Each structure stands twice: as C-alpha cells, then as structure tokens.
Amino acid sequence: MEQVLAATEAPRDADLAFEALYRSSRDDVYAYVAGLLRDRAAAEEVTATAFERAYRKRSRFDPNRGSGRAWLFGIARNAALDELRRRKRQAELAVDPADLDEPHAHEDAERRETRLLLASALAELAPRERELVALKFFAGLSNAEIATVVGTSESNAGTRLHRILEKLREACDGAL
Amino acid sequence: MERFSEHDELAVVLAELRPTPEAEFAAELDAWVTAGCPPRSRARRLLPLSGSLRIPRPRQIAFGAGVTALIAVAIATALISTTDSGNPARMAIDRSSGGSLLNAFSGPVSESTSPEGASAVEAQAAFPSSGRAIERSARIALLADPEDVADDSAQVFAAVHDAHGIVLRSNTTQGAAGRAGATFDLLVPSARLNDALAAISAIDEVGSRHDATTDITAPTVAVGKRLHETRAGIDSLLSQLASAETESEREALEIELRRERGHAAALQAQLAHLHRRTHYSHLSVRIETGDSPASTGAWGFDDALGSAGHILGVAAGVTLVGLAVLAPLAILALLAWLAHRTWLRIRREHALSRRV
Numbered sequence: 001m002e003q004v005l006a007a008t009e010a011p012r013d014a015d016l017a018f019e020a021l022y023r024s025s026r027d028d029v030y031a032y033v034a035g036l037l038r039d040r041a042a043a044e045e046v047t048a049t050a051f052e053r054a055y056r057k058r059s060r061f062d063p064n065r066g067s068g069r070a071w072l073f074g075i076a077r078n079a080a081l082d083e084l085r086r087r088k089r090q091a092e093l094a095v096d097p098a099d100l101d102e103p104h105a106h107e108d109a110e111r112r113e114t115r116l117l118l119a120s121a122l123a124e125l126a127p128r129e130r131e132l133v134a135l136k137f138f139a140g141l142s143n144a145e146i147a148t149v150v151g152t153s154e155s156n157a158g159t160r161l162h163r164i165l166e167k168l169r170e171a172c173d174g175a176l
Numbered sequence: 177m178e179r180f181s182e183h184d185e186l187a188v189v190l191a192e193l194r195p196t197p198e199a200e201f202a203a204e205l206d207a208w209v210t211a212g213c214p215p216r217s218r219a220r221r222l223l224p225l226s227g228s229l230r231i232p233r234p235r236q237i238a239f240g241a242g243v244t245a246l247i248a249v250a251i252a253t254a255l256i257s258t259t260d261s262g263n264p265a266r267m268a269i270d271r272s273s274g275g276s277l278l279n280a281f282s283g284p285v286s287e288s289t290s291p292e293g294a295s296a297v298e299a300q301a302a303f304p305s306s307g308r309a310i311e312r313s314a315r316i317a318l319l320a321d322p323e324d325v326a327d328d329s330a331q332v333f334a335a336v337h338d339a340h341g342i343v344l345r346s347n348t349t350q351g352a353a354g355r356a357g358a359t360f361d362l363l364v365p366s367a368r369l370n371d372a373l374a375a376i377s378a379i380d381e382v383g384s385r386h387d388a389t390t391d392i393t394a395p396t397v398a399v400g401k402r403l404h405e406t407r408a409g410i411d412s413l414l415s416q417l418a419s420a421e422t423e424s425e426r427e428a429l430e431i432e433l434r435r436e437r438g439h440a441a442a443l444q445a446q447l448a449h450l451h452r453r454t455h456y457s458h459l460s461v462r463i464e465t466g467d468s469p470a471s472t473g474a475w476g477f478d479d480a481l482g483s484a485g486h487i488l489g490v491a492a493g494v495t496l497v498g499l500a501v502l503a504p505l506a507i508l509a510l511l512a513w514l515a516h517r518t519w520l521r522i523r524r525e526h527a528l529s530r531r532v
Contacts, residue, residue, distance in 0.1 A: 015212070015213075018213075019209055022209050026197070026202065026205065026206075027196060027197060027202075030195065030196070030197040030201075031194045031195050031196065034195035034197075035194075035195060040195075040198070043195070043197075044197065044198070044201045047197070047205070048205060048208070051205070051208075051209070051213075052213065055213040078524060081524035081525075081527050081528055082524065084527040084528065085523055085524065085526075085527040114189055115189060115192060115193065118186075118189050118190065118193065119193055122190075122193065127528050127529070128528055128529065131528065133190065137187055137190040137191050137193075137194065138190075138191075138193075138194045138195065165186055165187075168186060168190075169186055
C-alpha cells in the first residue's frame, strides 16, 4: 500500500491508492480512536477527520519514514489528541457498554466474566498505556509501526507492551 | 488460579474487546470516499457529527493580534524612516551648498523651491522686515548645451561682478552632454541678490531654483548687548584705574582691563560675522548639460540605454527594500510557525498524560 502511495504520481492512481488504504484501515482506525477516546460519537468524528486530513496530505507521504498505515495512524493520533484537548475530558469506559452487554453467540458465563474483568482493567490503565493496547490489539499494528506512530523505538514499544500485558494479567488475577 | 497463563490468551480476549464502527457511520464514510473525498464542509453535512466548528481560543487570538501588531510596527517604522529620508526640507538643508552658513544660525528658516523662479527672497524683498537681521541664500541650476558652458560661465562671472559679489569657488568642465558643466560658489550683497538672480536666470534656461531666508535677529541682538555691557565694564575699569592709589591696585585693574578688552574683541568679531551674514547672501550656481530632452532635443540609443539602466537600478533598489522589509517578516513567521508546532506537540502529549 505504502509503495503504491509513494510510487504513483498520477492523481488518479494516488486516489486509488488512498482508497485502498482507507478500505484496509477504516475499521482499525476507528477501533484505535474509540479505544483512546472511549466515546463513540467523538470516535466517528475523529475518524472522519483523520481520513480527510490523510487525503489532503497524501502527496506528502514519505515511505522512507514508515509504512502507510503508520503514517495514517500518526494523523489519526493527532486528530484524537486534538479532540482530547478540545473536550478536556475522557469517557469512563474503554469500549461502549453496548459492546459488552451484547452476549456473543455460544459464549459461556466464564468467558463473559473474563471479558468484563479485562475491560475493567483496561479502563484503569493510564491513557498512554491504553493507547498502546489500542494500537496493538484493536488496530493490529506491528511494534515497528507503533514505534513510528508514538515516536519511540521498536524495542521500547515492545517492552512497554509487555509490561502493560503483565499489568492487565495481574489486575485480572487479583480480581479473582 | 491464573486466568491468563499466556499473553496470547490475553491478546485474544483483548481483540474481542475491539470497538467496531456502526454500520451507518461506515456506510457514510464509504460514500464520502466513493464521492472522491469532497471537502469536510460538504462531508459534515453528510455525517451527523458534532463539533464541526472550531472557535479560536483566547491565547490563539492574542498570538495572532501580537503578530499583527509586530508587523504593523515594522511597516510603520519602515514608512517613517522612508518619509524622514525623503523630507524635502531636510534634504534641502543637507544638500545646500551654503550649509556651513545655515548651520550656524539659531533663528527660524523659510525656504522655497521653484523651477520657474518665483521665490521667497522676492517676497522678502517685497515685504521687508524693518529692524530684522535676515540671512538669505539661493541655489540656481541652469540647463545649457555643452558648447555653451564656457560662454554661460563667463556671463555668470559678469553678473557677479555687476552685483559687486565675490566668487568663493568656481569649477568649469568641458566635454560631452552630461559631463560638461560648471559650479559657482558666490557671495553677493544681499541688497543686490535679486538683481544677480535675475541676471543669472537670463543667461540660459533655468532648471531649478531654491531660495532660503534665516532670521538671525536674536543672536545679533544678544551679541550686541553683551558687547555693550563689556564696553561699559571697560569704561568703569578705566575710571577705577585713574583713581587707583597703590601700585598693586593698578596692576590688578590692568589685568582685569586686558581680559575685558579681549572679550570685547571676540564679541566684536562675532557681531561682524553676523553682520556679514546679513549683508552678504550665499549664492550657488550650477550649469548642467544633462540628457534632458529640452536641452538635447533628441532621444537616441544612448539615452534609451541610460534610461533602461536607470529603470533597472530603481527596480533593483525597490526589490532590495522590499526584501529588507519582507525578510524579517518571513523569519518572524517561520519562528512563529515552529513555535506553534512545538507548542501543539507538547499540548497534545499533555492531553494524553491527563488521567480521568
């Protein structure tokens, strides 16, 4: 994708490349933004804003500075942080209650309890930690892409993620 | 009991918590992309989203107002300095060949510049100020053909002679148009200045004429008064000397008398100088043979080349001045932009650090 974005010079090809990036990343961007903001309406607004900014800046994408997805998530991150600054508040839950209240098909009670425990532990994380979880497990970015988005090294991103997972596991085990 | 024995199991459950967009929102966003990503103002009408309008914050407004004020001050300063340097009155004094005389005065100045010859000096002559000490000066430029420079110079000498004036300096150059010319630095009795100007104006075409008057009544009166007082003091010392009885008393009075006489002599010289300034007017005459169409009557290739060079020079000057004004503004704008970016980055990270 990023190669297509970078290599194409004709406007039509660039539009097609952007559309392909959008198709492959739409739900991931929304998942990341919603995980960070914990507000469905705000997440929709920020997602739309992020794609609009990315479309305007598509000619400035430089593949030497990271993948197309990392570039897109960097834009989405700035838009989300702008929204946080504007609202000066964060929602209480990492995901909407509706997502948790809807029982998955063939889900047993223990599995449902586990999900609730983990959601609660996730809500207790610091925003900076929750952002890494959202980038890794909601958006599906690699450690290298996460490092590019948040402006750190790949090893540092991996180390921080490992600590966060340990923290989540301890929180869930401690609740038993 | 451990609920998660491995991180992989934890990752699987975390992935199950992944938020998913509403189908309606996803469809609207798809439609926006399919429509070719139109501007957000139109897209926002399609998307029922909040917060479409961002109102500038007070700090942003203050920042913008500060930058605007800075630019306004810079432009105003540039304009004021340009106006000062182009002040005709100041330039007239600076360029006046009689500057040494004008620099010594302390009274008010009146000036007039006219290419035709109507002058303040004539007005002064028409309405003389009785009892006032007025210093007068004038500059006149004649336009002549190169072959007429010598003849015109001779006529200037004759006019000065007729007016009983004095030639302080003169310089005559023969050559082609633009190079040939003459300059004269003259002192003319003030009473005959108008006659001299009329005679010189009749020699050739008058290109420009500048007249100035300076009222030096105040310093003249002040020096005269101090001289009178000093003389009265000398008379008193002479009386005391005549009635002195001891040798030491006489010696002390003679010393005082010598000092007062020296002071009186200096004042007398000052007064004489002021009277000379009143009785004689400084006159500067210049004979020019420039490439004026009026003087040459033709416009050839050399003239075109000269004009082109002049235009290029003016254009380069204007460009240079423009750059001098714009360069600091551009640097300011760049610094402001960099500061804004840094500030924005810090604020964004700060927003992420804030905990509920």
